[in-house]
Amino acid sequence: MHGFDPSFEARSAEFLGFFYLALALMNATASLYLWQAGKDKIKVWFNLGGVAFTNVLGWLSLSMLCVILAAAAMGGIPPKLPGWFIRNANAALTGNPGAIVYTLATTALLIIAYYWRRFFVKPVVAWTLFNASLLLMGLAMTNRPFWEIVAKPDNVPIVALVFLLGFFTWLATYKSVTNDDRAVEGLPPLEKDDDEKVLVWPDLVYTELICMIAITALLLIWAILLKAPLEEPASAVKTPNPSKAPWYFLGLQEMLVYYDPWMAGVVLPSLVIVGLMAIPYLDFNKKGNGYYTISQRRFAYIIFQVGFLELWVTLIVLGTFLRGPNWNFFGPFEEWDAHKVLVLNNIDLSQILWNDIFGTSVPTVTSDMGTFDSLLVVLKREWLGLLSVALYFIVLPPLLATTVFRKFFIKMGFVRYMTMVTLLLFMASLPIKMALRWAFNLKYIVAIPEFFFNI
Amino acid sequence: MASLGEIIRNSQIWKSVFRHPAPLDRRNRVVVMLTNFFLHLHPVSVKKQGIALSYTWCMGGVTFFLFLVETITGVLLMFYYRPTLEWAYHDILDLRDVTSLGILREIHRWGAHAMVITVWLHMYRVFLTGSYKPPREFNWVVGVILLLLTLLLSFTGYLLPWDQLAIWAITVGSNMARATPILGNEGPGQQLLSIGSIDMITNASDARFALLGARFVGEETLNRFYILHCIAIPLVVAFLLAIHFWRVRKDGGISGPL
Ligand code: HEM
Numbered sequence: 001m002h003g004f005d006p007s008f009e010a011r012s013a014e015f016l017g018f019f020y021l022a023l024a025l026m027n028a029t030a031s032l033y034l035w036q037a038g039k040d041k042i043k044v045w046f047n048l049g050g051v052a053f054t055n056v057l058g059w060l061s062l063s064m065l066c067v068i069l070a071a072a073a074m075g076g077i078p079p080k081l082p083g084w085f086i087r088n089a090n091a092a093l094t095g096n097p098g099a100i101v102y103t104l105a106t107t108a109l110l111i112i113a114y115y116w117r118r119f120f121v122k123p124v125v126a127w128t129l130f131n132a133s134l135l136l137m138g139l140a141m142t143n144r145p146f147w148e149i150v151a152k153p154d155n156v157p158i159v160a161l162v163f164l165l166g167f168f169t170w171l172a173t174y175k176s177v178t179n180d181d182r183a184v185e186g187l188p189p190l191e192k193d194d195d196e197k198v199l200v201w202p203d204l205v206y207t208e209l210i211c212m213i214a215i216t217a218l219l220l221i222w223a224i225l226l227k228a229p230l231e232e233p234a235s236a237v238k239t240p241n242p243s244k245a246p247w248y249f250l251g252l253q254e255m256l257v258y259y260d261p262w263m264a265g266v267v268l269p270s271l272v273i274v275g276l277m278a279i280p281y282l283d284f285n286k287k288g289n290g291y292y293t294i295s296q297r298r299f300a301y302i303i304f305q306v307g308f309l310e311l312w313v314t315l316i317v318l319g320t321f322l323r324g325p326n327w328n329f330f331g332p333f334e335e336w337d338a339h340k341v342l343v344l345n346n347i348d349l350s351q352i353l354w355n356d357i358f359g360t361s362v363p364t365v366t367s368d369m370g371t372f373d374s375l376l377v378v379l380k381r382e383w384l385g386l387l388s389v390a391l392y393f394i395v396l397p398p399l400l401a402t403t404v405f406r407k408f409f410i411k412m413g414f415v416r417y418m419t420m421v422t423l424l425l426f427m428a429s430l431p432i433k434m435a436l437r438w439a440f441n442l443k444y445i446v447a448i449p450e451f452f453f454n455i
Numbered sequence: 456m457a458s459l460g461e462i463i464r465n466s467q468i469w470k471s472v473f474r475h476p477a478p479l480d481r482r483n484r485v486v487v488m489l490t491n492f493f494l495h496l497h498p499v500s501v502k503k504q505g506i507a508l509s510y511t512w513c514m515g516g517v518t519f520f521l522f523l524v525e526t527i528t529g530v531l532l533m534f535y536y537r538p539t540l541e542w543a544y545h546d547i548l549d550l551r552d553v554t555s556l557g558i559l560r561e562i563h564r565w566g567a568h569a570m571v572i573t574v575w576l577h578m579y580r581v582f583l584t585g586s587y588k589p590p591r592e593f594n595w596v597v598g599v600i601l602l603l604l605t606l607l608l609s610f611t612g613y614l615l616p617w618d619q620l621a622i623w624a625i626t627v628g629s630n631m632a633r634a635t636p637i638l639g640n641e642g643p644g645q646q647l648l649s650i651g652s653i654d655m656i657t658n659a660s661d662a663r664f665a666l667l668g669a670r671f672v673g674e675e676t677l678n679r680f681y682i683l684h685c686i687a688i689p690l691v692v693a694f695l696l697a698i699h700f701w702r703v704r705k706d707g708g709i710s711g712p713l
Contacts, residue, residue, distance in 0.1 A: 154620075157568035161575075168512060168576060172583045175509070192712045194504035200497045201484045204506045211513050212520050219524065219569070223561035230551060233544045234622040236671065243623040246613050248571050248606055253627065262642050265631025276599045279582075280592035288585040290710035297585060304582055371646075452634065453643035 009076070012147050016073035019138055023131070024066035030127065031059040055124065062131065069138070080142040081333075090331030093322065095342055098329040099257075100438050102322065106314045110305070117294070121174040130166070143333045149321050153226045158247055158320050165313060175292035189291035241325045241338055250319030251312050257327065258433045260444075260454040268426065272307075275423045279304075282420045284411055307427060346443035349385045365450055378448050385446035389455055392429075397421040496700055498708060505709030510584070514577035518605075519696065521570040525608075526689065528563040531556065536615070538681035540674050543617035567609050574605045586710040594702040597695055604692050611684035614677065622672045625680070629672070632663035639663060 035056045072078055092101050113120055120126060140146045150159060179189040198204075232238075245253050255264035279300075288297040322329055324336035354362040363381045365374040379386070397418060401409035409417045436442040446455040463469055464477055478487040488499045504510055535554055536546045550557040578598065581587060587595035614625045637644040640661040648655040658670050668675030703709070 154568075157565075157572060161572050164572065164576060165579075168579065171509065171512075172580070176583075189712050191504045191510065194507065195502045195711060197500045198503050198506075199481070199484050199488075199500050201478050201487050201494070203503075204497060204501060205494065207506060207508070207513070208516055211516060215517055215520055215569075216524075219562050219566055222565045223558050226561070226565070227551075228561045228564040229620060230547055230616060231619040234617045234619060236622070236673075238619070240619055240623050243627050245628040246610060246624050248609065249628055252631075261631045261634035262636055262639070266635050266639070266642070273599060273603055276578075276602075277596045280587040280589075280595050283588065286588070289588040289713060290584060290586060291712045292584055301583075308579065308582075448643075451643055452641050452645060 008144055008147065012141055012144075013073050013076050013078050015151070016078045016138055016141060017070050019141070020066045020070035020073055023134055023138070024063045024070060027059045027063035027066065027131070031056045031063065034059070059127075078142050079139060081139045086143065086333045090334045093329070093331040094334055095329055096344070098322065098331065099318070102318055102329075103314075103434065107310060110310060114302075114305070117173050118177055121170060121177050123174075126170050126174075133166075140332070145330075145335050146333050149332075153229050154247065155320055156226060158317065161313070162317065165309070169309075172292055173294070176294040179291055179293050180295045183293070183296065189293065191291040242323060242327055244319070244323075247316060247320050250323075251315035254315045254319040254323070255430065258430065258437055260452075262452065263455065268430070271423065271426050275307075275427070278419060278423065282412070282416060282423075284416075303424070303427075311427070311430060344441075346437070346441045348444045348447040349388075349442060350381050350447055352440075352442075353384050354381070374450060378450060382446050382448060385444070385455070389446060393422065393425060396425060496704075498704060501708055502711055504711050511709060512576060512580050514573050514580055518570060518573045518577055521566050521573060522692065522696070524566050525563060525570065528559050528566065529685065529689075531559050532563055533685060538615065538677050540617070540677065543615065543677060547616045547618070567612060570605060571609055574602050578602060584710060591702075591706045591710060594699060594706060597699050597702065601692065601695055601699065604688055604695070608684060608688050608692070611680040611688065614672070614680045615684065617677065625676070626672050629663055629666055632666050633658075633661065635662040 039055075069079065092098070120129070137150075141150070149155060175190065179191075182189060244250060252264055252269055255268060258264070259268070283297075283300050285297050285300060287293070288300075294301050321332065324330040325338035325340070326342075328340055328342050330336055350362055354360055363377050365377050369377065400421060401417060405417070405421065408420070412420065433442075433445075436445075444454045446453065448454065457465070474490045475486045476483050478484040485499050488494050488497055532550070535550055537543065547560070550560045581595065581598065610625075610628060614621045633639045633641045635642045637647055638656060638661060639645060640656055640658045640663065642656075642661075645656050645661075646654070658664065664670060666676075666679075667673075668679045
C-alpha cells in the first residue's frame with residue numbers, strides 16, 4: 001500500500017519456508033498415523049513394479065513435495081501463481097460485478113458442500129481439500145497485494161477463523177452424517193454409546209489443564225511472532241481510506257452498501273441478537289437434542305447456516321479482504337488504488353415509478369410546506385415502495401402460513417409463527433436487496449430522506 | 456522413610472490449605488471435587504460423552520480461559536496505561552519500545568481476537584448439537600448476551616491505543632448510533648421527540664452522544680470506553696458467567712442424547 005517494498009519478497013519467502021515445512025510435517029504425521037493405525041491397506045491406488053502405492057505413500061510423497069517447496073522458498077524462489085490465474089481472478093472479482101461473483105460463488109460452494117456432504121466428509125476428500133487450500137494460499141502469498149492484506153496482523157485472526165470454521169464444520173458434519181446413517185438403521189446416535197460415567201478428577205480436570213497449557217503456548221508464540229499494530233497517533237482531521245470498523249463488525253459495515261445506517265447499524269444487528277435469543281423458543285423440534293444430526297433438524301440447520309456462514313462470516317471475509325479505498329471492491333491480487341473511481345448510478349423505486357413509468361417528475365417536498373402537507377407529498381411519491389414493504393411484511397406471513405409453512409403454523413400457534421416469519425423475512429431482506437441492487441441498480445425501495453426513513 | 460512429597464502433604468500448612476488427601480484413590484478423587492473451591496464448579500462425575508473433545512470442542516472452556524487471560528494481562532496493562540489524550544498513545548509506545556513486559560499488549564490483543572473466535576465457535580457447537588433445546592433454553596439466552604458483551608469488550612478496547620486505527624474504527628462503528636430510530640439525531644422518527652418547535656434529539660443529546668460523551672470521538676469517549684472496557688463490562692460478564700456455569704450444572708450437565 002505504501003509504494004514498493006523491497007523487503008517484501010524476502011519476508012514472504014521466509015514465511016513460506018516455514019509454512020511449507022509445517023505442511024510437510026503435517027502430511028508426514030498423517031501418513032505415519034495411517035501406517036501405525038494399519039489403515040494403509042484400505043486402498044491400493046496402483047502397483048509400481050510390484051510395490052503397492054498406497055494412501056500412506058501418497059501423503060508421504062506430498063510431504064516430500066512440500067519439503068522441496070520449503071527449500072525453494074528458503075532459497076528465495078518460492079513457486080508463484082501463474083500469471084493467467086492472477087489476471088483471471090482479478091478480472092472476475094474486481095469492481096461492482098466482483099461483489100456479485102463473490103457472493104454467487106460462495107453461495108454455490110456452500111450449497112455444493114451441503115448437498116454432497118456425504119462425499120466431502122470422507123477423511124481423504126477433506127484432507128485433500130485442506131491441503132489444496134493451503135497450497136493455493138502458499139502460492140498466493142507470493143503476490144504482494146494479497147500478502148499485504150492477509151498478513152496484516154489484525155487480519156490474521158480472520159484467516160484462522162476461516163480455517164477453524166472449515167475444520168469444525170467438517171467435524172460436525174462428519175458426526176452428523178454418521179448419526180443420520182445410524183438412525184436409518186434404527187441405531188441410537190454415537191453419543192449414546194458413551195454415556196458411561198467417569199470421574200471428573202482426573203478425566204476432565206486433566207483435559208482442561210492440557211487445554212490451558214496449549215492455549216497459553218499458542219498465545220505466547222502468536223505474541224512473539226506478530227507485533228500488535230500501532231499506527232500514527234490519532235488525528236481527527238486525517239481520515240484514513242478505507243476507514244474500517246473492527247473485523248467482527250465488517251459484515252455490518254458491508255450492509256451499509258445496501259441499507260441506510262439505521263437499518264444496517266441499528267435495526268438489523270438488534271434483530272440478529274433478538275433472533276438468536278429466540279431460537280430455543282421457536283424451534284419446537286424435539287429431535288436432535290444433545291447429538292450431532294442434520295437430517296433430523298434440516299430446517300433449523302439450513303436457516304442457521306445461511307445466517308451464520310453465508311450472511312455473517314462470508315460478508316466479514318468480503319469486507320476485510322476485498323473492500324479497499326472508498327469501499328470499492330478489489331480483486332484478491334489487485335493493488336488498492338485510492339483513485340479508482342467506480343460509477344454508481346443507483347436510483348430509487350420512486351424515480352423509476354415517476355420518471356420511467358409515469359413519465360413525469362418526482363413530486364417534491366418544498367420548504368414552505370407544513371409537516372402535514374409534506375407527509376401527503378411523501379405518501380404520494382412513495383406509495384409503491386410503502387405498499388411493497390407492507391405487502392412483504394403483512395401479506396406474506398399469512399400467505400406462507402397457508403402454503404409452505406402450513407405445518408409450522410399449526411404446530412407453533414399465531415404468536416410464535418409470526419415471530420419466526422418476521423425474523424426470517426428480515427433475514428431474507430438482505431439478499432433480496434442485494435439482488436435488486438445488482439439487477440436494477442435499485443437504491444431504496446422507500447426513500448424518505450426528509451424523515452431519515454430509507455429502506 | 457517418607458518421601459519429600461509425603462512430608463509436604465502431611466505438614467500442617469498443606470493440610471490447612473487443601474482440606475483433603477491427595478486425589479490418588481477413588482474416594483479422594485470424589486472428595487477433591489467436593490471440597491476444593493475451584494473444582495466445586497464441576498460435578499463429581501460426568502458422562503464420558505459430555506467431556507469428549509470431539510463433542511464440545513472445549514470451546515466454552517477455552518473462551519473462559521481466554522477471559523481469565525484477558526483479565527490478568529488487562530490488569531497488568533492498566534499499571535502502564537493512562538486513558539488521557541496526553542498519555543494514552545505514549546504509554547502504548549512505551550509498552551512497545553521500553554517496558555520489559557511489553558509483550559503483555561500482544562498477548563492481550565491476540566487473546567481478545569481469539570476470544571471472539573472461540574465464542575463464535577462455542578455458539579456454533581451448541582447450535583449444532585441442539586444443546587439449546589429444553590431444558591437449556593435460558594442458558595442459550597445468557598450465552599447470546601455473553602457473546603454480545605464479548606464483542607463490546609473487544610470494541611471498547613480497540614479505542615484505547617488512541618492511534619489512527621483506533622479512533623477511525625470507533626468513529627465508523629459509532630456513527631451508526633446517529634441513525635438510531637427516534638433516539639438518533641439522523642434516525643427515522645427523530646422529529647417525534649420535540650416540544651413545540653424545539654428538537655429534543657440533537658447531535659448533543661442523541662444516542663451517539665450518550666455513547667461517546669461528546670459529538671465526536673474525543674477525550675470524553677476515551678474515558679467512557681476505558682471505564683466500560685476495564686470495569687463495567689467485565690463485571691457484567693463475570694456475573695453472567697457465574698449464572699451460565701451454574702445453569703450448565705442445574706440443567707443436567709453437558710447435553711447428551713436423552
Ligand atoms: C463469554 C462467553 C462464554 C463462555 C465463557 C461460555 C462457557 C461455557 C462453558 C465452559 C460451557 C460448558 C460446555 C462447553 O465447554 O461447551 C458452556 C455451555 C453452554 N453454553 Fe456457553 N459460554 C459462553 C458463551 C455462550 C454463547 C455465546 C452461547 C450461545 C449463544 C452459549 C450457550 C451455552 C449453552 C446452551 C451451554 C450448555 C451446552 C451443553 O450442555 O451442551 N454460551 N458455556
